Amino acid sequence: MTVVVGYSPAKGDPSPLHLAATLARSARDDLLVVVVVPAAWPTPVARGADRDYEAWTREEGARSASAAGEVLAGLCPDVSSSVLATPGKSEAATLIEQAERVDASLIVVGSRAEAPDDPGGTIVVSSTGDRLLHSSPVPVAIAPRGFRAAPDARVTRATCAFRGDEASTSVLERTAAICREVGAALRVVTFGVRGRTMYPPEVVGETEVLSAYVEQASARQRDAVDALVGFEPGEVETAVATGPTWPSALAGVTWERSDVLVVGSSAASMVSRLFLGSTATRIIRASPVPAVVVP
């Protein structure tokens, strides 16, 4: 299988390459770096400025491709990788097209370009990422801002965001299968956020609702984990993390540098594609580690 990664040297952000290299190494996959260059204007007879523009995009593509190649050579000489510069009107559409062509297992993108005073470390879904999250046929991984990985880094643990419904059980099963394959640890976490108190608070009930949710989620987690095959009892770590906001809920569990967070897309979606739900969006935004969104 192949990991497809979208990269644009002009943005100067190598974090998607770092993430893609780590993931490809862990899964023993190939790596395909796709540099999307602007497509030329589709005139029947290209001349003058059109032809100049086409030539410039070709050069730009070649330059970007070699830049990406250099980064890869330093980052992951152990991973079989190739670079492709291809014209396209939309970065997201081109990435999906390439992913379908090579039958990719995953598309990797970075966060939106960093603001000057941003401390980094969080995921900010870019316009490309957003479109992928709503239309990709394969899982999408998003690197946090400024993500860097050592040249021999592997994913050591996957944290599956679990909600207790059928959709997230199937996400858990697939995550577990991949974890077994690549030898990573599995952790199952349910996140819950306390509802806002209704004003005027004649009855203060939200804390009660949340603690009931924690109990129910733990019970569902136990059932789902018990149903997983190929894991020793107690091997899978489970946790329920709650807080008044999503970031505080995510901060309720510890995170390692080599973690990834696996989130299912919307349960409401009838299509088999990725379609990111509101809860998943909030979890991703608050995630301190790379997130993989699966259909």
Added chain:
Amino acid sequence: MTDVSNRPTTFGEQLRRRKPIAAQKGGHGGPELERSFGTFQLMLFGVGATVGTGIFFVLQEAVPDAGPAVVVAFLVAGVAAGLSAICYAEVASAIPVSGSTYSYAYHSMGEGVAMVVAACVLLEYGVSSAAVSVGWSGYFNELLENLFGWHLPDALSYSPIPYEDNVTGLVNLPAVVLVLMCLLLLLRGASESARVNTIMVLIKLGVLLLFTVIAFTAFEGDHFSSFWDSGAAGISAAAGTIFFSFIGLDAVSTAGEEVRDPQRALPRAIMGALVVVVAIYVLVAVSGVGAQPVAEFESEEQQSAGLSVILENITGSGVPGTILAAGAVISIFSVTLVTLYGQTRILFAMGRDGMLPKRFASVNPLTLTPTFNTIVVAVVVALIGGFVPADYLWDTVSIGTLIAFIVVATAVLVLRRTQPDLERPFRVPGYPVTPVLTIVACVYVLSGLAAVTWLIFAVWLAVVMSFYLLWGRRHAALERGVVADTEVPDQPTPGGH
């Protein structure tokens, strides 16, 4: 420690067993709420929660009982409500659990009393949402009539059950629709924020001010001439009916967790809110009674949307009445939403305690709301609102609330004796006079309620208690040892004997 594991709990023990406070404290989890309210905000809060539950409907119910002395009835009911709110504040601060009177009773006086209180608060919240939705329906039709010259036919806006000689129909459709709209919001997990609440308060106060100002232009002192004619019986009867319009004052007490310096802020806020609310109510009552003869309040056209109709009669123009009706339609919507919400959370707590089937305590993982519970509540409330006239409902709400308040005042007395060392961030001033006075005041107001109300209440209580006897006491979480060792809540209980 005696070994109780082999011996079934006796019925008496079941009735008396209390939910340990410490166990609940430990299970609380999550960060503490930020203490962000001051006295003034809290007072506004109390005003907002209280005004609007009843004042839009109550004159038409209470004036026929008490005549002009309805003003005195407002004062009596206000004093009883204010005293109860202060007792409520001590219990709420001493028992740091989320919840309502039901939870406080379970922690302080045992399962038997808790079930009685549960029956009461089901009336306080569930039936009052139904009653409020019926009142909303009246103002909604009035608004339609004024704006478009058309309103729903009587068959679709009145309930089929007759009350005295009121109009009857097939179903009160607007009331049903209102409850179902609230259901959708609650299922989505929407919650009324403090800001929305403030806006609603301003709307309510604004239209009531409008009413008072306009009604005073038609003021005639003659309407007060036979002030005491209805006598003490009339006043206590009116006070009983009016009492529901003070529901919500206890909301201030439950906000204790979020208040800076509760010992000072709580009583001041409750008193302040009480003074403001009573002042508003008395103003509305005085201006209303002054504007038209007492007999007018009983007229058929004022049975729904009363205040709005009074304005139209005074001014001869539809505009002020329309504005008032619009204000009522908007703000009563929020009242229904909040009371429905309260009802679902009480049933939720009961489901958690095993007093109701567990489904009432299951949370939908998508929205983090108790979906099943919310649907059941809304369907029942919609049925009541659609088919029972409000006249039957209000007195039932009052009786439930009054008895719940008496229980709270008793809980203050009981807890001070049984658990004197309990930490109480707020203590009732003037103990033991205040709680005793509360009980006396509530009993006085109760004495005015009609025999039929007592009968309805007795039947309802019997239904709830038989459910408890047949089902609840066997399924209670305490019975099944989910919360073990009620006697020594402070020590960790060793697991697995």
